[in-house]
Amino acid sequence: MSSHREAPQISKDPTADSTDLYAFVSPDKPSTVTLIANYIPLQAPDGGPNFYEFADDVRYAIHVDNDGDGSADISFHFRFKTVNNIPSSFLYNHGPITPFTRPGTKGTNWNRQQTYTLTRVDHLHNGRTRSTTLGKDLLVPPCNIGPLSTPNYAATYLASHGNSALQTFKAGGHTGTVFAGQRAEGFYVDLGAVFDLGGLRGFENFHVGGPAAGLMAGMPGVNSTAAVNVHSLALQVPIADLVAGGKRPSSTTSSNAVIGVWTSASRQKVQIQDPHGSAGHAASGPFVQVSRLGNPLVNELLIGLGDKDRWNLERPTADGDTFFEYFAHPLLGELLPALYTANGTAGGPTIFPHLAAYNASHTGTTKAHPARPDLIAILLSGIPNSVTAALGAPPTNVGGKALADQLRLNVAQRPTTDHKKISNLGYLGGDPAGFPNGRRVFDDVATIELRAVAGATLPLVDPTFTPDAPAGAVDFSITSGPRDTTAKGTEGYLPSFPYLGTPYSGYSTPSKTPVGSTH
Amino acid sequence: MSGLSRRVFITRSSLTVAAAGLVSALPALPAAVSTAETEAPEANQAISEADSLTGPLVAHVTDLQTGEISLYAGEREVLLRDPALAARLFHAAK
Numbered sequence: 001m002s003s004h005r006e007a008p009q010i011s012k013d014p015t016a017d018s019t020d021l022y023a024f025v026s027p028d029k030p031s032t033v034t035l036i037a038n039y040i041p042l043q044a045p046d047g048g049p050n051f052y053e054f055a056d057d058v059r060y061a062i063h064v065d066n067d068g069d070g071s072a073d074i075s076f077h078f079r080f081k082t083v084n085n086i087p088s089s090f091l092y093n094h095g096p097i098t099p100f101t102r103p104g105t106k107g108t109n110w111n112r113q114q115t116y117t118l119t120r121v122d123h124l125h126n127g128r129t130r131s132t133t134l135g136k137d138l139l140v141p142p143c144n145i146g147p148l149s150t151p152n153y154a155a156t157y158l159a160s161h162g163n164s165a166l167q168t169f170k171a172g173g174h175t176g177t178v179f180a181g182q183r184a185e186g187f188y189v190d191l192g193a194v195f196d197l198g199g200l201r202g203f204e205n206f207h208v209g210g211p212a213a214g215l216m217a218g219m220p221g222v223n224s225t226a227a228v229n230v231h232s233l234a235l236q237v238p239i240a241d242l243v244a245g246g247k248r249p250s251s252t253t254s255s256n257a258v259i260g261v262w263t264s265a266s267r268q269k270v271q272i273q274d275p276h277g278s279a280g281h282a283a284s285g286p287f288v289q290v291s292r293l294g295n296p297l298v299n300e301l302l303i304g305l306g307d308k309d310r311w312n313l314e315r316p317t318a319d320g321d322t323f324f325e326y327f328a329h330p331l332l333g334e335l336l337p338a339l340y341t342a343n344g345t346a347g348g349p350t351i352f353p354h355l356a357a358y359n360a361s362h363t364g365t366t367k368a369h370p371a372r373p374d375l376i377a378i379l380l381s382g383i384p385n386s387v388t389a390a391l392g393a394p395p396t397n398v399g400g401k402a403l404a405d406q407l408r409l410n411v412a413q414r415p416t417t418d419h420k421k422i423s424n425l426g427y428l429g430g431d432p433a434g435f436p437n438g439r440r441v442f443d444d445v446a447t448i449e450l451r452a453v454a455g456a457t458l459p460l461v462d463p464t465f466t467p468d469a470p471a472g473a474v475d476f477s478i479t480s481g482p483r484d485t486t487a488k489g490t491e492g493y494l495p496s497f498p499y500l501g502t503p504y505s506g507y508s509t510p511s512k513t514p515v516g517s518t519h
Numbered sequence: 520m521s522g523l524s525r526r527v528f529i530t531r532s533s534l535t536v537a538a539a540g541l542v543s544a545l546p547a548l549p550a551a552v553s554t555a556e557t558e559a560p561e562a563n564q565a566i567s568e569a570d571s572l573t574g575p576l577v578a579h580v581t582d583l584q585t586g587e588i589s590l591y592a593g594e595r596e597v598l599l600r601d602p603a604l605a606a607r608l609f610h611a612a613k
Contacts, residue, residue, distance in 0.1 A: 268591075268594065269596065270591045272577070284575040284592060286595060
């Protein structure tokens with residue numbers, strides 16, 4: 001998965017587990033950038049009676065590096081507060097949660113309710129910070145329980161007037177729109193296949209165990225996350241309010257055109273299970289990071305199991321030191337030639353002979369000689385204009401010096417809105433507004449990164465390398481092709497903020513259950 | 520100290536004391552060797568009636584021999600080096 005349950009420790013702490021991060025120039029408001037960080041993975045929509053919620057004792061953050069030094073220049077902090085409006089009741093709600101009211105509203109049917117405070121923290125060059133409260137007591141919508149409890153979900157809770165989970169802010173010279181709450185999962189991947197020894201259903205005839213297990217070629221992929229929900233933190237803010245200098249860049253090569261984004265969750269250093277304290281729990285001390293996420297799949301697929309927990313605790317700048325070898329010489333690149341052979345048997349001729357030969361002659365893990373400089377550029381440094389110009393794409397590095405896992409976005413690149421030109425494969429599909437130039441909700445990042453590791457991006461830095469034909473063909477067989485921005489209609493993305501679809505209803509789970517079925 | 524015993528646990532060589540009310544029962548804290556944002560407290564500073572705990576005050580003895588102690592209060596961590604206090608906490612927790 002992108003970053004769902006990707007490390008042993010955080011897999012036991014789902015409210016602090018970041019799952020996906022998106023950053024893109026808003027297609028319907030191109031003077032703004034949309035940032036979305038998802039938490040709490042793989043929510044079964046019918047998972048009551050205590051439905052999913054943000055944690056009051058976690059500090060969620062979305063960070064922006066706007067000068068390429070690897071450290072945050074701006075952080076947006078989200079802190080939640082939960083109340084029981086009807087504390088004597090065991091129910092989440094006593095009736096329809098409508099209208100959408102504030103906590104403490106007399107006569108409310110809604111028992112368990114959350115609000116939050118949004119704070120912008122500017123990290124100043126003298127080491128100090130300046131905090132601006134952008135919103136207080138902002139409303140979180142309920143989980144989508146079903147037609148009796150949460151009727152007309154989208155219209156009720158994302159209304160354009162009155163109480164709404166879409167909330168605008170204007171404070172300290174900053175403006176924007178914010179949303180925090182449950183959404184439909186937007187990431188798509190075939191978990192069952194890929195976690196079964198790196199299987200790809202469309203190519204199982206080449207897998208070394210495939211034919212012996214009776215697996216065939218061309219099987220359709222399964223979108224394992226098609227009917228689960230997540231909790232999203234979403235911001236839409238003016239470009240000028242994020243970039244260095246406060247002025248929107250005029251060109252994709254302007255010195256302030258690239259921002260680096262990542263999300264983190266932090267808990268206070270000391271957690272006390274205190275039967276005499278509030279709710280039996282107390283915390284003390286400074287916040288320490290327990291989860292982070294920049295580019296998709298980094299901790300999931302690159303970092304070794306023994307270092308995954310440590311990776312979550314570190315700042316992105318550690319990627320250029322402590323974790324560099326995982327990016328420089330990833331194990332997955334070594335496994336692909338061994339896992340996929342022409343006759344689907346172990347030891348048979350690999351279908352990645354060029355990659356195998358490259359791997360044999362390139363084993364460097366140093367900064368001077370990394371085996372995979374293409375992956376270093378995509379994930380750690382950003383890609384300079386000298387490389388991206390040949391692709392007709394903008395650079396994701398305009399002078400930044402840091403090696404740090406950040407989702408880098410060139411904010412001067414206009415969003416691609418022509419459906420004949422959009423590609424869910426981003427740069428690999430000729431679309432300059434897609435991953436790795438930020439990440440849109442529909443980008444097929446699992447396929448993009450799989451192809452990159454398989455060698456599809458190596459010619460960008462080593463023109464003598466010719467990718468194996470499968471490197472441009474392997475995928476998870478979930479979309480109908482590069483122009484498919486819906487994963488065959490399974491995702492329900494919205495054309496406007498917050499872009500991720502309406503959360504799946506518990507009542508309709510499993511999603512294919514006929515509502516009127518008596519079986 | 521009966522209330523204290525429920526809140527004490529020892530991990531490896533370190534000693535953590537979740538001490539709501541504990542510090543007020545101990546001699547005043549000696550000078551902090553480093554602090555996040557505050558100056559070191561004066562020695563033998565008394566607890567006044569106006570002083571009160573608004574949340575957990577936790578002492579984590581990180582090195583018994585050198586007396587290194589981390590104090591956690593609110594969102595702050597204060598580092599102390601006080602072998603005598605570390606020893607007193609150690610014996611109180613036995």
